[in-house]
Amino acid sequence: MKGWTAPPAIELPPRYYLDNFYALLEFVEAKYGQLLLASEREFLARFEALSEEARCLFLRLANRKGQCFRLSKLSYPEIGDLQPPLQELLQGGFCLRFCPEHRAELPLVVAVFTRQELCQLWKLLCPGVRGLSALKKEALADRLLQEVDHDELCQAIAASDTVVLQCYLQEYELLKFLFFGHLGGEMSEFVIRDLGLVQYESLALEKLVAKFSSRQEVDDKFWISSVYQQFRELREAPVAEVLYSWYGQQAHRGSQLGAEARPTFDRLTLKLARLLERQQQPHWALEVYRHSPQPPSRERQVRLLHKAGEQQQALELCHQMSTHPLNAEEAIFAQDYCQKLERKKAVRSTTQHLKEADTVHIPREYRYAVEKGVIRHFSEQGYEALFSENYLFQSLFGLLYWDIIFDQDVPVYHSPLQRFPSDLYLPQFLDRRQAQLQARSQVLSTSKRLLKQVRTTYDSKWGLGNPLVGWHENTLPLLEAACRRIPAAALHQVLLAMARNLKEYGRGFPDLFLWTKKEYRFVEVKSPTDALSPQQLYWLRFFKEAGIRAEVLRVAWV
DNA sequence: ACCGGACACCCAACG
DNA sequence: AGGGCCCATG
DNA sequence: CGTTGGGTGTCCCATGGGCCC
Ligand SMILES: [Mn+2]
Ligand SMILES: [Mn+2]
Numbered sequence: 246m247k248g249w250t251a252p253p254a255i256e257l258p259p260r261y262y263l264d265n266f267y268a269l270l271e272f273v274e275a276k277y278g279q280l281l282l283a284s285e286r287e288f289l290a291r292f293e294a295l296s297e298e299a300r301c302l303f304l305r306l307a308n309r310k311g312q313c314f315r316l317s318k319l320s321y322p323e324i325g326d327l328q329p330p331l332q333e334l335l336q337g338g339f340c341l342r343f344c345p346e347h348r349a350e351l352p353l354v355v356a357v358f359t360r361q362e363l364c365q366l367w368k369l370l371c372p373g374v375r376g377l378s379a380l381k382k383e384a385l386a387d388r389l390l391q392e393v394d395h396d397e398l399c400q401a402i403a404a405s406d407t408v409v410l411q412c413y414l415q416e417y418e419l420l421k422f423l424f425f426g427h428l429g430g431e432m433s434e435f436v437i438r439d440l441g442l443v444q445y446e447s448l449a450l451e452k453l454v455a456k457f458s459s460r461q462e463v464d465d466k467f468w469i470s471s472v473y474q475q476f477r478e479l480r481e482a483p484v485a486e487v488l489y490s491w492y493g494q495q496a497h498r499g500s501q502l503g504a505e506a507r508p509t510f511d512r513l514t515l516k517l518a519r520l521l522e523r524q525q526q527p528h529w530a531l532e533v534y535r536h537s538p539q540p541p542s543r544e545r546q547v548r549l550l551h552k553a554g555e556q557q558q559a560l561e562l563c564h565q566m567s568t569h570p571l572n573a574e575e576a577i578f579a580q581d582y583c584q585k586l587e588r589k590k591a592v593r594s595t596t597q598h599l600k601e602a603d604t605v606h607i608p609r610e611y612r613y614a615v616e617k618g619v620i621r622h623f624s625e626q627g628y629e630a631l632f633s634e635n636y637l638f639q640s641l642f643g644l645l646y647w648d649i650i651f652d653q654d655v656p657v658y659h660s661p662l663q664r665f666p667s668d669l670y671l672p673q674f675l676d677r678r679q680a681q682l683q684a685r686s687q688v689l690s691t692s693k694r695l696l697k698q699v700r701t702t703y704d705s706k707w708g709l710g711n712p713l714v715g716w717h718e719n720t721l722p723l724l725e726a727a728c729r730r731i732p733a734a735a736l737h738q739v740l741l742a743m744a745r746n747l748k749e750y751g752r753g754f755p756d757l758f759l760w761t762k763k764e765y766r767f768v769e770v771k772s773p774t775d776a777l778s779p780q781q782l783y784w785l786r787f788f789k790e791a792g793i794r795a796e797v798l799r800v801a802w803v
Numbered sequence: 804a805c806c807g808g809a810c811a812c813c814c815a816a817c818g
Numbered sequence: 819a820g821g822g823c824c825c826a827t828g
Numbered sequence: 829c830g831t832t833g834g835g836t837g838t839c840c841c842a843t844g845g846g847c848c849c
Contacts, residue, residue, distance in 0.1 A: 257828060310825070359847065382848065429805045433841090436828055442841040470805065477805090509805080523833095548832095592830070613812070635809080663804095670804080712804095752809060775811065776831095 255440050259323035262304050263297070265435040269424045272661065276455045277423045280463060288416040291337055299330040303339050307417050308432050313343075313353045316407035331409070343408035345399040354408055355386045363389060366401050370394075423463070426456040426659040426667070428470050434662050444709050446651050448658055456659035456667065457505065465506040469499065473513050480516075485524035489533070492517055496536055511537040518545065527553060540571050540749075544578050551586065560586050572749035573783035595777040598785070602771070602797035609802045615772045616756050619798060623759050623768075631723045633758040633767065639751060640720055641728070642740050643713030644702045645689065649681050650711070664710045670748040675741075682744055686737035695733045699724050713751075727758055730765040735791040742787065753780025755795055767795035773802065 258264065270289070281289075292300060301324050306314055319327055334340040341347065343354060355363065360382040367374055370393050377385060389398070402408060421430055437443050457463045472495050479488060492514075499510040514537040521530035522545070531549045534542045543566050550559035563583045570576035577594060584590040592600075611618030620630040643650065650666060655677050657666035668674045675682065689695040703721055706714075714720070728736065743750045755767035767788065769781055777797065788795040 255828090261828075308826085360849095361847095425804095427804055433827085437841060440828065440841080442828095473805070512805095596830070615811080665804085667804085756810095772812075774813065778810090780809095 257436065257439060260297075260301055261436065261439070262308065262432060263301055265432055266304055268435070268661075269420065269432075272453075273420050273423045276453070277457070280423075280457065280460050282460075285416045285419060288413045291339075295333055295337060295339075296330065298324050299333040299337070299339075302327060302330040303334055303411075306340075306411050307414065311353065311357070312411045312414055313350065313357050314409055314411065315357055316409070318357075331407075335409070339413060340409040340411055342403075343399070343410055344403055345396045347410060348395045348399055350410060351390060351395060351398065352386070354402060355389065357408070358402075360385060362405075366398070366405065367393065370397055370401055419463075419467070422467070423457070424660060425662065428466075430660075430662070438662065445662065445664065446706070446709050446711070448651075448661060448663070449653055450661060452653040453658050453660065454656040462503055462505050465502050466509075469502060469506045469509045469513075472499070473509055476513055476517060480520065483520055483524060485521055485526045485529065488517055488520060488524075489526070489529045492533055500536060511539045515539065515542060518542075522549075538571075540575055543571075544575060547579075547582060551582075556586065572746070572780075573753065574779040577779040577782060595779060595782050598782055599771060599777045599797060599799065602799050604799045604801050606803045607800045611800075612772075612802070615775075615800050616770045619768065619770045619800065620757065623757075628759045628761055629726070630757055630759045631719055631726065632756065633723060633727070633754060634756055635752050635754050636715065636717075636720070637723055637727055637758065638739060638743065638754050639713040640715065641699070641724060641736065642743055642747075642751075643711045644699050644706075644724070645685060645695070645740065646682065646744075647702050647706060647711070649678055649685070650713075652678075652681075665712050669712070670746070670751075672746050674747065675744040678744075682741060686734075686741065689737070690733055692728060692731075692733045695736065696725065696728045699728055723758060726760055727765075730760055731793055735793050738791045739787070739793075750783075753778060753784050755781070755784070765794060767793070769795070769797045771797060771799050773800065 274289075292303070295303070302321070305319075305321055305324070316327065316331065321327065324330060331340070335342055343350070347354075358366070363382070363385055364377050367377065367389055380388065421432070422428055424430065425434075438445060457466075475491075479491060495513075499513070502510055514533060518530045518533035521527075521533060527549050531546060531553075534546050534549070543562055547559050547562050547566070550556075550562065560583065563579050563586065566575050567579035567583060570579060581590070581593050605619065605622055607615065607618035607622060611621075616632065623630050650669065652666075655666065655668075657668050659667060666674070668677065689698055700721075703724070708716055755769040757768040757770065759766050759768060769777070769785065771777065785795055785797065
């Protein structure tokens with residue numbers, strides 16, 4: 246019965262979303278009350294003064310997409326007649342009734358009408374109009390706005406339905422942002438939790454700590470996310486000149502951001518520079534890459550410098566990367582490229598490794614399922630086999646370190662709906678928990694103790710959300726098969742290496758785990774068209790050092 | 804941890 | 819007239 | 829024969845209804 250979830254038997258109160266918002270408010274006021282601006286306080290005070298029906302309606306609208314709504318499309322039995330609360334919202338400044346004064350919002354307003362309704366509006370205003378049927382909705386809306394007088398259009402819209410524009414949405418978004426600690430948090434997460442669709446590890450509310458300590462941090466994170474949003478729009482129709490000069494306007498503030506907002510700026514920088522490369526603008530791309538130290542910035546810079554004929558600079562950067570690599574890819578790339586630039590060697594070490602691997606012949610039917618073909622091959626020789634991939638070591642990490650991951654004595658939990666510590670994927674994770682993690686290796690130094698710890702944690706935590714652990718039918722069998730056969734000390738070495746930076750070292754593990762009574766091995770399967778990735782090579786080498794048996798197997802079709 | 808990673812698979816261009 | 823996406827819902 | 833870049837499909841509550849094409 247595992248994997249099957251029964252339909253929710255839990256019934257939520259009719260106005261559950263109001264309760265959820267109050268839970269959110271209580272938390273935000275307790276943790277961030279002193280960071281709120283006058284406009285946000287005003288919103289809260291006026292919200293409190295509304296009737297419950299009006300508060301509910303406001304939240305119903307706020308939890309929908311957009312800011313423009315048509316009364317005729319709304320129906321909320323738990324609120325009842327929507328007219329009185331809507332009047333309240335209009336009088337209280339929580340909504341604006343759409344009229345010609347708001348013609349600037351016309352594009353949004355037009356979008357909430359159906360294609361058919363837009364045709365009718367158009368025909369009403371221009372009785373002779375023709376040739377509309379060929380246009381798709383979006384094109385129709387564009388043409389309508391181009392060709393029809395905006396004042397008349399506004400009046401026709403206002404006459405056909407009650408259209409309202411919601412206000413205070415920035416304030417609402419900010420409160421949500423403070424509660425979740427990141428953007429993109431949704432009120433539906435309360436519902437998902439309360440229906441039991443996702444189970445959270447229990448967190449002590451009194452131990453939660455604020456994620457932001459100053460308004461500056463909050464504003465920075467907000468600013469960079471709106472900048473990133475703009476980038477997504479620019480990317481739709483990329484023009485190199487526009488991208489480059491737009492980036493130039495953001496770069497100054499971007500480079501001064503603190504630890505909370507900086508990663509978003511780095512992502513923006515890397516994505517935008519890559520886009521400039523694709524636009525055949527290597528010089529601009531190179532300049533943009535220099536604003537971020539994060540991978541793959543340096544790799545791209547080396548390639549661009551090389552192509553531009555700047556051998557000295559390329560080599561210098563390559564050496565820096567080689568001595569202080571930020572991940573496996575940088576390390577392996579830098580080593581190979583240094584040798585390439587010095588004309589010592591032409592083949593990448595990943596392909597070299599692949600070339601030296603054994604080949605196995607697999608029937609062509611297993612195209613698109615190479616690993617299954619290899620499993621079949623080995624099971625015919627008496628092996629047992631399971632898919633291992635990243636699941637094995639991630640779930641082992643998640644289970645053996647469960648209490649360390651959810652340890653609230655480290656200030657990394659900022660919200661009741663948080664599923665993992667805010668530094669799980671950062672280098673600080675290891676820095677802050679060195680002693681505990683080392684101690685765990687000591688205590689679980691034998692396979693027997695380690696295995697017992699895996700089983701008891703698996704049983705007691707089954708079903709709880711942990712990004713590293715999936716509760717699938719093969720999860721425990723795989724863990725047991727591997728932990729019984731691989732020396733405990735070697736497993737701890739891998740786990741501690743992962744802890745240095747889970748973002749970079751949490752992937753690249755071999756495809757399969759195979760075993761018989763006598764032996765075991767990991768196998769990374771490679772189809773004829775596939776290549777070995779640097780992360781995969783990194784772990785293959787690491788396994789060899791640690792005495793874990795692993796090999797690459799090339800597939801040839803028959 | 805902001806529709807993105809992580810995989811595997813396929814193809815084309817270039818030396 | 820259906821198939822499929824988007825979005826609101828609990 | 830090697831590298832590099834580009835493209836695709838898959839998975840993240842579950843379900844139903846409205847709208848688009
Ligand atoms: Mn794999
Ligand atoms: Mn593989």
